[in-house]
Amino acid sequence: MATTAIGEYSCRWPNSGTINGDTMIKRVGFFREFEPQDADLSAPSIHDAVRPHGMDDESGILAYLSSGTEIFSAMGAERDVITGDEWLPGAGSLVTDGTWMWPIELHHYVKRHHAELPEDFLATVRSTRYTAPAVSRDRVEEIVREVFGGLPFATGASGKEDTGGFFSWYLSDLTPQSCSRLLKILDTAGLKARHPLTGDISFSRTGNGGGDARPVRDAGDLADLLADPGDVDIAPHLWFASDTFTLVRVRRLDDATAVVVHELGDLQEPEREQVVAALVRALDQLRDHCRGFVLDRAGRSSRVAWDSVICEGASPTAPLPDSVALDATRFAQLSGFNTMTRTSYGHLTVFTRNPMVEGQP
Structure with missing residues (x-):
């Protein structure tokens, strides 16, 4: 489709x-x-x-x-x-x-x-x-x-350093094997590590040994880097088309949880929704290992603002994103989302924002 x-x-x-x-x-x-x-x-x-x-x-x-x-x-x-x-x-x-x-x-x-x-x-x-x-x-x-x-989500970024449209999902048990599976599922969903024309695998590196994006050959090596990047920030390019890609970054919160962040801020609106649609397809395959997710197309909030909400069940203090999901089996009280529409998604409860409702933050 x-x-x-x-x-x-x-x-x-x-x-x-x-x-x-x-x-x-x-x-x-x-x-x-x-x-x-x-x-x-x-x-x-x-x-x-x-x-x-x-x-x-x-x-x-x-x-x-x-x-x-x-x-x-x-x-x-x-x-x-x-x-x-x-x-x-x-x-x-x-x-x-x-x-x-x-x-x-x-x-x-x-x-x-x-x-x-x-x-x-x-x-x-x-x-x-x-x-x-x-x-x-x-x-x-x-x-x-x-x-x-x-397109009400086209504007409204807060101006914080790590803002810009993003989709973050919080995954448990992120190992080289699970990272390899993640890359395969994203590939099937339409976001491919290999460039559709050249077949190259590219990523950017910052930190020690950093530099511009460069081609690599082995997707297995890329999975290893995502699972354990050390002191280097690895951002693979995932390609939807030969001229459309999103950068992916991994933040490890603790031994049990890692945040996989897909950057959406540099995408034009048609391409952005193409990537979001592919992520929705991939999410359905990884839902059992997902502790929660945040979709903020316009970057209204800081990415790290949701760590305590997803992992600890805290009430949100940042502006509400387009969608946020929490593990309903871990947190009996899910407060702070009264203006959002609530739906179930397996063990997750998904809250969806409607910014066109008068007075909604």
Whole structure:
């Protein structure tokens, strides 16, 4: 699935219609049960859409839903609203073909429950032979402005030394073997240590023996350096495309916990969300070893400000990021997140910020 950028997700139920005479994006699959606390009661019910059998071309419809452009990547997961027996990672993420927009979990409900979709959407799907067209950057920006009214996470950095957009996850048992597994999972998710054209593995070094980025040959050596960098700061380049990468840094807090920080501040908004989407995919594979994570696209807060929150259950003192997750099995009281939306994600509780709500910090 292709990915690109979008602003902070402010509403699961944007209205359809026109803006200044222009046709707005069409919505499909926004059933009211997906977001009951903000449900539009005029929206259709998923229970009315369930069918005992799929259509003859259901596999093609599923292929189309999977081939759209992901324009927002949500952190966390939601339960199947029909059975309650299955978690859907990334539920709340949005996908488009440039004409239609749908929640990413729609694929699940069509596949498992044979949810019936509107005929005008199915006509679009069939006319393309079940492959969603590519969506241009200009069209994505139009959809962003229409649905979200801008990109509120594009500004607001606090000016502290270690700010700038970042995604940090707190992992246990970081060894050369687990670092190697981490690199493999990130590679599968779309963030590759090897440059897609040259095959080089590059990283920057600061501290003793530091210097500019240089090519290395062995990914195993890179995993060893990440697990035990000594007094040298190692920042590998993870490539999403030949001209798009994020730097990765490891901070070891103690013998049991290390923080893997992906820098997002130097990425443009479309590329930034591509990287975030890949990290969401990787996180789902490493969730059992994750003690918590923080996503702060705009760098509103200091990266180290979250160490005590994630590791000790302290209340946050920094401005709230886009998302933060804590281990609910370790901390019975999770305070300081009353203005954020709460969802479960395995053993983690994920809090999501909505900066477009009036008065939210």
